[in-house]
Amino acid sequence: GAVVSQHPSRVICKSGTSVKIECRSLDFQATTMFWYRQFPKQSLMLMATSNEGSKATYEQGVEKDKFLINHASLTLSTLTVTSAHPEDSSFYICSARDVHAGLNGYTFGSGTRLTVV
Amino acid sequence: AQKVTQAQTEISVVEKEDVTLDCVYETRDTTYYLFWYKQPPSGELVFLIRRNSFDEQNEISGRYSWNFQKSTSSFNFTITASQVVDSAVYFCALRSTEYGNKLVFGAGTILRVKS
Numbered sequence: 267g268a269v270v271s272q273h274p275s276r277v278i279c280k281s282g283t284s285v286k287i288e289c290r291s292l293d294f295q296a297t298t299m300f301w302y303r304q305f306p307k308q309s310l311m312l313m314a315t316s317n318e319g320s321k322a323t324y325e326q327g328v329e330k331d332k333f334l335i336n337h338a339s340l341t342l343s344t345l346t347v348t349s350a351h352p353e354d355s356s357f358y359i360c361s362a363r364d365v366h367a368g369l370n371g372y373t374f375g376s377g378t379r380l381t382v383v
Numbered sequence: 384a385q386k387v388t389q390a391q392t393e394i395s396v397v398e399k400e401d402v403t404l405d406c407v408y409e410t411r412d413t414t415y416y417l418f419w420y421k422q423p424p425s426g427e428l429v430f431l432i433r434r435n436s437f438d439e440q441n442e443i444s445g446r447y448s449w450n451f452q453k454s455t456s457s458f459n460f461t462i463t464a465s466q467v468v469d470s471a472v473y474f475c476a477l478r479s480t481e482y483g484n485k486l487v488f489g490a491g492t493i494l495r496v497k498s
Contacts, residue, residue, distance in 0.1 A: 300485070300486070307493075308490070308491075309474065309488045309489060309490045309491050310428075310474070310488045312485055312486070312487075315485065357426060359426070359427075359428065361428075361486075372418075372430070372486060373430075374420075374427060374428035374430075375427070376425065376426060376427040377426040377427060379426070
């Protein structure tokens with residue numbers, strides 16, 4: 267079945283630095299990828315929808331200059347947390363839509379646990 | 384009102400017990416899709432089932448079964464003879480045009496199965 271690879275799985279960074287998270291669809295082309303944020307013991311909150319070759323669409327309240335999303339190819343989307351602060355510490359998870367898999371085609375990555383110290 | 388409500392924050396059962404996880408949704412669309420996902424401690428989301436609004440037939444897959452009732456806007460999930468490996472967070476999600484065709488997740492239910 268469809269596989270989405272997300273790296274890194276864990277990252278610890280210093281406050282003020284930037285962190286890049288990659289999300290790759292391994293065996294299908296993903297024209298659309300989604301980025302979610304999950305706080306401990308809470309649900310997944312959609313941050314943005316990225317479409318290959320165009321600008322990402324951010325959800326209300328998400329700072330686009332803080333969370334840079336690039337979807338330069340049909341198999342890769344990246345989320346860069348710029349000038350990270352401790353409050354950015356969270357679990358980030360991506361999802362890629364395989365259009366050929368119909369509506370079952372929301373495949374999730376394994377997530378990235380970001381800790382900003 | 385929340386779009387997807389999972390009123391049970393946490394459920395603890397003893398192995399081999401049956402357990403039902405509730406999900407109530409809200410949408411004005413007549414065409415929509417409901418999903419259940421499992422999130423084990425490792426963090427990845429595992430797809431369990433999708434149901435479209437036109438198909439109210441209940442489904443059984445091994446120890447898992449789903450009861451979809453449009454009249455009550457509910458899509459409940461039952462695990463029969465629960466096992467320790469079922470321990471995880473379970474999310475119900477809705478996709479509808481009303482919400483921009485994005486997956487909207489409920490708050491999740493933590494299921495703890497004790498041996």
